[in-house]
Amino acid sequence: MRIEHVHFYVEDAKAWRDWFVSVLAFEVVDDYMLPPYPLEQKEKHTCTQVVKSGSICFVLSSPLNFTSPVAEFLRHHPPGVADVALAVEDIQDIMERAHNNGAKILQPISEYYWNGFDIKSSKIKAWGSLSHTLIETHSSTPTTLPLPLVNIDHVVLNVPTGELENAVAWYEKILGFQPQQMFNIQTEYSGLHSRVMISDCGGVQLPINQPATGNSQIQEFLDFNQGAGVQHIALGSLNLIETIALFRSRDLPFLVVPQTYYEKLVTRPGFPLSLSEIDAICQQEILVDWQQDNPGALLLQIFTQPIFGQPTFFFEFIERRNLAKGFGEGNFRALFEAIEREQLKRR
Numbered sequence: 001m002r003i004e005h006v007h008f009y010v011e012d013a014k015a016w017r018d019w020f021v022s023v024l025a026f027e028v029v030d031d032y033m034l035p036p037y038p039l040e041q042k043e044k045h046t047c048t049q050v051v052k053s054g055s056i057c058f059v060l061s062s063p064l065n066f067t068s069p070v071a072e073f074l075r076h077h078p079p080g081v082a083d084v085a086l087a088v089e090d091i092q093d094i095m096e097r098a099h100n101n102g103a104k105i106l107q108p109i110s111e112y113y114w115n116g117f118d119i120k121s122s123k124i125k126a127w128g129s130l131s132h133t134l135i136e137t138h139s140s141t142p143t144t145l146p147l148p149l150v151n152i153d154h155v156v157l158n159v160p161t162g163e164l165e166n167a168v169a170w171y172e173k174i175l176g177f178q179p180q181q182m183f184n185i186q187t188e189y190s191g192l193h194s195r196v197m198i199s200d201c202g203g204v205q206l207p208i209n210q211p212a213t214g215n216s217q218i219q220e221f222l223d224f225n226q227g228a229g230v231q232h233i234a235l236g237s238l239n240l241i242e243t244i245a246l247f248r249s250r251d252l253p254f255l256v257v258p259q260t261y262y263e264k265l266v267t268r269p270g271f272p273l274s275l276s277e278i279d280a281i282c283q284q285e286i287l288v289d290w291q292q293d294n295p296g297a298l299l300l301q302i303f304t305q306p307i308f309g310q311p312t313f314f315f316e317f318i319e320r321r322n323l324a325k326g327f328g329e330g331n332f333r334a335l336f337e338a339i340e341r342e343q344l345k346r347r
Helices: 013-024 039-045 069-076 092-098 164-175 217-225 240-249 259-265 277-284 328-347
Strands: 002-010 026-031 046-053 054-063 080-087 104-115 117-125 131-137 151-158 176-187 191-198 203-210 229-236 286-293 295-304 313-318
Touching: 002 069, 002 131, 002 151, 002 229, 002 240, 013 026, 013 039, 013 046, 054 069, 080 229, 092 104, 092 117, 092 131, 092 164, 151 313, 164 191, 203 217, 217 229, 217 328, 240 277, 240 295, 240 313, 259 277
Parallel strands: 002 054, 080 131, 151 203, 229 313
Antiparallel strands: 002 080, 026 046, 046 054, 104 117, 117 131, 151 229, 176 191, 191 203, 286 295, 295 313
């Protein structure tokens, strides 16, 4: 299993297409494998654009009139992720499990022909207003080129208090995900509980968060989003320092990391970086984490400000050196504290 594409519902698909191209160096795709819609109906109510970078594919849709499903989504939520499409090996098996476990089927399996390939597609309702399109095809995964961003590393889902275990069970029963890590973060002001779910063979990573306190930044997301939803998507880079320098030159705003973070970082046991490299990382305000038993496996991460204006969806950029796996608790906590500082500014 892997992420085939992520579908954003936005107010102006063409404007966001241009943003992804000019800021994040994506390319526009004119011919893309989407589930079959009547062309004349799609053109009447919805504008759809597609952008790609490496194996990352984002579908951007905006309403042309009130009959568009995008218009209905935007009446209840700010712009954001409506669907995470998953490439699967056996769509029939997943749909049978979905039916047997009470999942809501939004679209039954349909078959169509695209660009020389036979494709099967269906859609199931996930958490909140999120859905998963399931796509079974024998087309090859796009080649990952040396671009600023090359792959989707993980997708983060926020759910209301009391729903974490149910969401974990849903992804286990329906899609065969398994728990990988657990985090319980508590600061002076607030906290969260998190379970990291991973698909069979590790192709999809899905951390699921719920607030631990009523003033948590997870709760703030849920309030502004009016329910559960995707809080952020992590995009992989082969050279994060160069990538972030490029994005900063294009005026992409990031969460601020205090200098005290780096002062503490260099005192941690097993600090694995040279002074010149930590200076470059500090200049770009990138977070760094490692495990003491494997300091060469570095996890470099950085987070944007919310891109849609409200404190809901943002991007993470990540580099995994020497096959670093999972999520470092130090970076996880640093992210939570960075978002918390922005939250305090809004009070």
